[in-house]
Amino acid sequence: MEQLNYRYEGGQPVxxxxxxxxxxxxxxxxxxxxxxxxxxxxxxxxxxTAARGFGQIWQAVMDDFFARHRLADVRISINDNGATPAIVNLRLDQAVLAYRQGGAA
Known part of the structure; x- marks a missing residue:
């Protein structure tokens, strides 16, 4: 398993x-x-993540995510078993939608 951590500033609370x-x-x-x-x-x-050595790809995916969803005071935990970047983006968008709707999604 590889563990990666990112922190983004300048978002808006939900x-x-x-x-x-x-x-x-x-x-x-x-x-x-x-x-x-x-x-x-x-x-x-x-x-x-179970897929080791993909830190640069994860960084790009997370940078893109934060550019689209500028969240503040939010912790996101991801348990990955080799998902492609497209699946990661799909799940992130799904999580944010549910989060913004307070579980009504």
Whole structure:
């Protein structure tokens, strides 16, 4: 397992947010937990992945994610089992939608 951690500043808090879990860890997939956290306006991302050596790709995917979803006071935990960047983006968007809707998605 490889562990990667990222922190982004300058986002906006989400009003009705509640913790959300999307996806499932299975062959070629991942799960994402997104939850509110007191982070002084930052967004933190922790990734545990079975696919070692892809740090630059994860960095690009997370940079793109934060450019699209400028979240603040949010912790995102990702458990990955070899998902492609397209699947990662799909699950991240799904998690943010559920998070912004307070679980109504």
């Amino acid at each position: 009003a009705r947010a509640s913790a959300q879990l999307v996806g499932v860890v299975a062959s070629g997939n991942l799960e994402i937990l997104i939850e509110p956290a007191e982070l002084d306006g930052a967004c933190e991302v922790a990734i545990d």
